[in-house]
Amino acid sequence: MTQHPETTATNHTYQAGNPAGAAPDNSQTGVNKQPGPAFLVTAMLLLLPPLFWAGNFIVGRAVRNEIPPVTLSVSRWIIASIILLPFAWRAVRRDYPLYWQHRWLILGISLTGITAFNSLIYLGLQTTQAANGIILNSFIPLLIVLLGGCFLGYAVRRVQIAGMVISFAGVLAIVMRGDLQRLASLNVAHGDLILLSAMLCWAFYTLGLKAVPAAINRTGLLSVQMATGLIFLLPFWGWELASGQRPVWNFHSLLSLAYVGVVPSVLAYLLYNACVARLGPARAGLSIHLIPLFGALLSVLYLGEQIHLYHLLGAVLIFTGIVIASRSTGQ
16 A cells, blocks of 8 residues: 655744744644645646636637647647746756656656647547536546556545546536436437547546656746647648648737647646655546646636536536545644
8 A cells, every 4th residue: 555655844933032942832723724835835736727728719619610639739749848848948958868767657657648648638639528528627636536546556446436526526516507307318428438548548648647756847848748649630730731631820829829828738737746745646637637626717707707606516516526635644
């Protein structure tokens, strides 16, 4: 059984005027207690990646008639690579022996997280309903736990399962607009299978990240992943162009490309990598449930839609599930 060590604060507190070794004043314990930096960092790591990726879904849908899926994927990773390389170059040079030592692992996470995932998302959303994609996306945490238990021997606790079920109920409340009868009207289409394969890729990517040695710098690793993923995207890009699919470049499409090239491609990946390293793959994967919630909020801000009761219900269930599943055992 793999355990994740947690840092704990020292039990000894020394205040001004107290002699060294004197017992601390416990009368103020718990008074005006504020969330510490560690809590705030954890919250940011959990919240920002799904927010950025929700924006990626919205922008990706908005330009689906202007930028073909593989062209969008290739373009975003080229932009992201150019931005990231100056910050990652020194780490890439230093860690090159480690990259070679773990080349098959790095190849695997590059293919699943860079080459496949986003390209399959953009491709699947061409032919399937958005609600279908959101529901399938919410299966990622369950897939992470199941695949980790099946292939890596991870222990699956009942509290994790309970939290995921509650969180997924919140996802259903949002995408079904509070009406579960809508579930029966969803048809399994070719696009759904493409999206499901994308979710499987992300689950394997998350598990693969956890296996990357801590000695490898994550910024340099992400730069190497992008370069590797781009190489394997090029043949599919050539096929797309040869089939006659061409992008339409205008202010809207260029602005959209700038967003997907910077925010979900660089910032979100770095934060998600840090979240996996800090919390483990199963807990980090739970943040994927927030994508539908943030997607609804972004739709209100940018598309003028209204917030309904089912949005609030879904938000409560999603956050409740994440809190429950993230509870530590033992203490």
